[in-house]
Amino acid sequence: MADESDSGSVHSNLSEQNADKKAPYNNCLRFYALYSFYPNRSNKHGNTTPDAKPNEDECNFSLSIAATNLSASAETDLRRCLANKLSKGSYMPGSGNFLSLGISSSEDISNSAVCYYNVLSCEPIEIENNGEPEYKQFVVCFVSFSDSSLDLFRFELDTYCKGITKLLDAESSVLVSDPTSQQLSQIDTNLKDYLDSWHQTVLEYLTRCVKRLNKNIHYLIFSSLLDAQLIITGATPQEEEDINKFVQCCSIAPLVEQLRPELDDNLVDIRNQPIIKLNLDKDSVTFDTNGNIPSQFCRLAGEHLLTIESQNITKLRDSLESVKLAFIHNLNKVKRFLKQAEIDHYALYRSYLYLRKCGSGELLIRYVKIDATSETLSVLKTLEEFIQKQGHSLQ
Incomplete structure (x- = not known):
């Protein structure tokens, strides 16, 4: 069964940061x-x-x-x-x-x-x-x-x-x-x-993004991990530049690009980018995710980011780096379970439990498909069909 300490591990990886003594930043x-x-x-x-x-x-x-x-x-x-x-x-x-x-x-x-x-x-x-x-x-x-x-x-x-x-x-x-x-x-x-x-x-684009998007900041984390095409309207040139930098610093795309040369032409390629639209005006922030629901993992990451003093650049960036590390850890664990599931039905059940608990199941499945073997894809198809029959959400 999945270790609960790994599930949605943003808080477990980052909680100690709040205990640090705050210092002035200028x-x-x-x-x-x-x-x-x-x-x-x-x-x-x-x-x-x-x-x-x-x-x-x-x-x-x-x-x-x-x-x-x-x-x-x-x-x-x-x-x-x-x-x-x-x-x-x-x-x-x-x-x-x-x-x-x-x-x-x-x-x-x-x-x-x-x-x-x-x-x-x-x-x-x-x-x-x-x-x-x-x-x-x-x-x-x-x-x-x-x-x-x-x-x-x-x-x-x-x-x-x-x-x-x-x-x-x-x-x-x-x-x-x-x-x-x-x-x-x-x-x-x-x-x-x-x-x-x-x-x-x-450095300070992180501060400006957190202040500008506030409680909506988790949408940017989600857009980055989803590897979505973010279309921004209503923003100033400075705001658009800041947001694009924020999304880039959350991205695990370099990992994906490392996998791409190894892809077989017959395997699934997920780089059909979803589109997320962001509209900024003077008093509001509006996201249109086109049906893509931000995962619990991203919501927790956004909530934690808002607990950090916005001027503390080091803590903000450390928090985002920890989010990426936690996501990659979850991805590697799911891959390991699915590989074991090729010969062990209990490992398939553990995969199911882990995907439900980790708070980012849909996102992880997208990345698993990038470099999965035909055997793993077959196992994953069986798992997805079971999840669909159960009517469970992996978000």
């Missing part, structure tokens, strides 16, 4: 820094890496501040940590990395911070230095003292950095080649504004 705890980066410039040519010793020639790059809203001491600490990482050469341009920092944002703020950094490959800038070519790149850093799970936003951060690359390509000629002469005023205002608003775009 924009002053999030910062940025932009550096010009010469990967092949040695110390003797003016390496400005803060932890390099005067007589060292081993370090083969230069790292110089171009723009930041960190204090001078905090920026120096950040650059020292960053230089240690870059000196090991363990980075891939365009792909973000994370590091923990021991710096302070102010006298009364804890010095525990998380930093995302990315080496940006802009249009090549070749500079002659004593007859030797040097190739200039940039390194962008986003620092947060309040978001401990910043790594959960890797995709969003990498995407956001593509916008920085475009701005840098347009403004690269503004920054002179000599790092010692670079001034913050030389950075284009649009680029500064873009860097300064990173947290609003990358």
